[in-house]
Amino acid sequence: MGKTLYDKVFDAHVVHKDPKNDSYLIYIDRHIIHEVTSPQAFEGLVNAGRKVRRPDCTLATVDHNIPTDSRKEFQSTQTFIKEENSKIQVVTLEQNVKAHKVPFLGMTEARQGIVHVIGPEQGFTLPGTTVVCGDSHTSTHGAFGCLAFGIGTSEVEHVLATQTIIQAKSKNMRIMVNGKLQPGITSKDLILHIIGVIGTAGGTGCVMEFAGEAIRDLSVEARMSICNMSIEAGARAGMIAPDEKCFEYLKGRPLAPKGEEWKKGVAFWKTLYSDDDAKFDEEIIINAPDIVPTVTWGTSPQDALPITASVPDPSKIEDPIKKSGMERALEYMGLVANTPLQDLKLDKIFIGSCTNSRIEDLRAAAAVLKGHKIADNIVRAMVVPGSGLVKRQAEREGLDQIFIASGFEWREAGCSMCLGMNPDILSPNERCASTSNRNFEGRQGPKGRTHLMSPAMAAAAAITGHLTDIRSFEYKDGDIAKVSVETKSEDKPLQNEVYDHNEPTQPRDASVSLADDEVNDIPKRTSDVTTSSAAVQPFTALTGLAAPLDKANVDTDAIIPKQFLKTIKRTGLKSGLFYEWRFTQDSKGKDVSTDFVLNVAPWDRSEVLVVTGDNFGCGSSREHAPWALKDFGIKSIIAPSFGDIFYNNCFKNGILPIRVDQKVITDHIFPIAKDGGKITVDLPAQTIADEYGNVIVEHFEIESFRKHCLVNGLDDIGLTLQLEDYITKYEAVRKDKYSFWEGGSALLNKNLFDIRSPLDTTFHVVHTEW
Numbered sequence: 098m099g100k101t102l103y104d105k106v107f108d109a110h111v112v113h114k115d116p117k118n119d120s121y122l123i124y125i126d127r128h129i130i131h132e133v134t135s136p137q138a139f140e141g142l143v144n145a146g147r148k149v150r151r152p153d154c155t156l157a158t159v160d161h162n163i164p165t166d167s168r169k170e171f172q173s174t175q176t177f178i179k180e181e182n183s184k185i186q187v188v189t190l191e192q193n194v195k196a197h198k199v200p201f202l203g204m205t206e207a208r209q210g211i212v213h214v215i216g217p218e219q220g221f222t223l224p225g226t227t228v229v230c231g232d233s234h235t236s237t238h239g240a241f242g243c244l245a246f247g248i249g250t251s252e253v254e255h256v257l258a259t260q261t262i263i264q265a266k267s268k269n270m271r272i273m274v275n276g277k278l279q280p281g282i283t284s285k286d287l288i289l290h291i292i293g294v295i296g297t298a299g300g301t302g303c304v305m306e307f308a309g310e311a312i313r314d315l316s317v318e319a320r321m322s323i324c325n326m327s328i329e330a331g332a333r334a335g336m337i338a339p340d341e342k343c344f345e346y347l348k349g350r351p352l353a354p355k356g357e358e359w360k361k362g363v364a365f366w367k368t369l370y371s372d373d374d375a376k377f378d379e380e381i382i383i384n385a386p387d388i389v390p391t392v393t394w395g396t397s398p399q400d401a402l403p404i405t406a407s408v409p410d411p412s413k414i415e416d417p418i419k420k421s422g423m424e425r426a427l428e429y430m431g432l433v434a435n436t437p438l439q440d441l442k443l444d445k446i447f448i449g450s451c452t453n454s455r456i457e458d459l460r461a462a463a464a465v466l467k468g469h470k471i472a473d474n475i476v477r478a479m480v481v482p483g484s485g486l487v488k489r490q491a492e493r494e495g496l497d498q499i500f501i502a503s504g505f506e507w508r509e510a511g512c513s514m515c516l517g518m519n520p521d522i523l524s525p526n527e528r529c530a531s532t533s534n535r536n537f538e539g540r541q542g543p544k545g546r547t548h549l550m551s552p553a554m555a556a557a558a559a560i561t562g563h564l565t566d567i568r569s570f571e572y573k574d575g576d577i578a579k580v581s582v583e584t585k586s587e588d589k590p591l592q593n594e595v596y597d598h599n600e601p602t603q604p605r606d607a608s609v610s611l612a613d614d615e616v617n618d619i620p621k622r623t624s625d626v627t628t629s630s631a632a633v634q635p636f637t638a639l640t641g642l643a644a645p646l647d648k649a650n651v652d653t654d655a656i657i658p659k660q661f662l663k664t665i666k667r668t669g670l671k672s673g674l675f676y677e678w679r680f681t682q683d684s685k686g687k688d689v690s691t692d693f694v695l696n697v698a699p700w701d702r703s704e705v706l707v708v709t710g711d712n713f714g715c716g717s718s719r720e721h722a723p724w725a726l727k728d729f730g731i732k733s734i735i736a737p738s739f740g741d742i743f744y745n746n747c748f749k750n751g752i753l754p755i756r757v758d759q760k761v762i763t764d765h766i767f768p769i770a771k772d773g774g775k776i777t778v779d780l781p782a783q784t785i786a787d788e789y790g791n792v793i794v795e796h797f798e799i800e801s802f803r804k805h806c807l808v809n810g811l812d813d814i815g816l817t818l819q820l821e822d823y824i825t826k827y828e829a830v831r832k833d834k835y836s837f838w839e840g841g842s843a844l845l846n847k848n849l850f851d852i853r854s855p856l857d858t859t860f861h862v863v864h865t866e867w
């Protein structure tokens with residue numbers, strides 16, 4: 098039987114398969130690092146006396162915490178970043194990359210930017226590679242036919258130490274988008290529409306391949322926006338088969354292979370597509386011509402509607418969980434049911450984020466803004482380019498002048514108001530048109546209200562002051578076709594930011610083909626499991642007080658809001674757990690406890706959390722979520738389904754997440770929790786019982802490898818390092834068979850050292866020598 102694109106990429110990376118269970122050790126070609134999710138990983142690495150195995154496969158930058166103010170006067174990180182915890186996190190990364198010789202694009206580099214913008218821009222992201230980052234939107238890189246996914250901090254440490262990751266195989270899902278998109282409809286409308294159709298849990302457990310005419314027609318940048326938001330559809334990763342457009346985009350990028358290696362790469366990459374007879378576990382068909390400009394109204398990306406629709410009415414909803422969720426979203430968003438969406442007035446506009454901050458996005462927004470001024474009710478409108486190079490390219494094209502003339506601020510690259518870890522935030526109750534990817538409660542600032550949309554739609558909303566249908570917007574030059582911008586030859590200048598670097602050292606010629614060499618002929622493990630700082634307490638049986646939580650789609654932003662991510666430790670997060678729900682502020686700004694269940698006796702001592710709704714822990718990859726739950730004392734979570742990355746992160750911290758049928762939860766487990774009762778969770782027996790021993794769930798599912806590690810409190814890194822021989826053997830095979838993936842960020846490092854002076858940086862500083 099044929100293979101899917103995902104199967105092909107996965108299979109090319111298997112280092113070892115444990116015959117006793119379903120877990121694989123897969124090799125990681127590209128590891129991208131930022132300041133938020135790496136400090137604890139480096140600390141763990143150092144504490145265990147380990148090294149970064151492949152600095153050349155690792156690339157670091159700073160993006161989340163950094164101010165987007167002009168860097169013209171930049172002197173040092175110490176003076177530039179005012180907020181103390183943000184500064185500590187950025188400085189910690191600077192120290193770690195220096196100590197471990199990891200190539201780094203810091204704030205003094207024009208090539209700095211959001212992790213998911215700079216990877217492809219530099220050609221670090223290559224088709225068919227495995228790409229990971231301690232960041233959920235790593236799925237972006239799937240636009241190049243990569244298997245790219247977000248990981249937690251424990252896994253960042255695992256990858257740093259071993260260049261591998263332990264994975265179970267995901268299911269295959271295909272989203273087939275037939276026909277053509279209408280003029281003015283962008284990939285952002287398409288992905289919002291898809292998420293609106295399948296929901297934020299629609300892709301759980303799956304790798305989602307986007308295919309069909311409309312996908313093929315998209316530019317590479319537009320494809321990135323789609324894959325970026327596949328995580329918002331709950332998928333482990335999103336992928337698109339690489340094609341000529343993709344190769345053309347990458348050719349000549351600083352870290353892309355050159356010469357013969359390029360040719361060899363392309364020959365392999367052309368084999369990366371789903372075979373005609375490949376089997377998909379799930380398939381969704383979308384009719385592209387049906388899609389109209391799409392925006393979100395609520396507090397989840399699945400709350401997406403055509404711009405022509407009205408705010409939904411909860412009185413028409415039967416399902417009680419959905420109904421109360423909708424009521425809560427309307428209240429949070431300050432909306433009245435049945436109001437036409439186009440009547441919603443805005444306060445702020447944000448054009449940026451890893452979804453929509455690339456050059457095509459800025460061109461699309463500028464085309465709308467040209468000759469217009471932002472409306473009087475817009476208090477702030479900002480454009481934050483995804484990278485220094487995007488910024489420079491936009492300036493070359495004069496887009497910055499269009500933005501500034503229309504009343505927008507023109508900022509430096511970073512994540513900015515996408516999540517507001519830096520000073521760019523919404524004030525309470527402000528309504529924002531945003532090109533980012535998440536409209537979760539408090540995401541852009543406490544009590545801030547986010548509507549997601551495309552760059553053209555956000556620009557049009559800035560001009561009219563309210564949500565606007567781009568199809569009826571009057572361009573000054575009357576050319577609506579400008580909304581859907583294809584990659585054109587003018588993109589070349591950006592691509593050509595290659596800085597005349599020396600011909601990169603290519604890996605040795607792949608003269609001996611090890612193509613058919615299996616990697617299973619390696620001696621069996623011999624040494625005992627070593628433990629590292631990341632070792633967890635064994636989990637066997639637990640009888641604990643259960644807390645009821647009657648909610649669906651609880652995202653990790655809600656479990657631990659962004660302001661608590663600035664720590665460089667794994668502990669001390671208890672007070673941040675469900676912060677926006679557990680606390681309100683008095684007139685002096687002091688925290689006052691609410692009656693949220695975990696604040697109230699007896700549940701303030703709970704060890705088990707019982708959740709009625711689907712998709713608990715969706716969204717961001719922040720391992721701070723299980724750290725905060727653990728700090729509070731929660732040891733097990735029962736829910737109908739979980740966000741994939743969160744689920745995984747729980748195991749790394751000794752917390753047992755259990756998937757149980759929703760009806761069993763609502764009928765049998767939730768009532769016990771509501772009555773302040775206890776629940777017994779028995780991991781070895783895989784059962785759940787009440788405190789009197791009456792079995793409620795006779796058998797819950799858990800992958801055998803995860804169970805084994807949790808019951809024995811085993812440290813994955815120690816386990817993986819026992820397979821060192823397999824890793825070394827795989828690396829030898831890779832060097833020949835996939836030689837075009839060698840080189841990696843080491844080429845960049847070479848440039849940083851040798852070629853920096855001719856680079857005309859916009860900043861009057863020289864990169865710190867190290």
Ligand SMILES: CC(C)[C@H](C(=O)O)[C@@H](O)C(=O)O
Nearest residue numbers: 133231232233234717718719
């Ligand atoms: C900080 C990081 C863990 C997080 C993510 O994983 O997505 C962030 O990028 C976000 O968008 O919320």
Ligand code: SF4
Nearest residue numbers: 234450451512515516
């Ligand atoms: S989603 Fe936002 S915060 Fe997260 S990486 Fe992208 S731009 Fe940064």
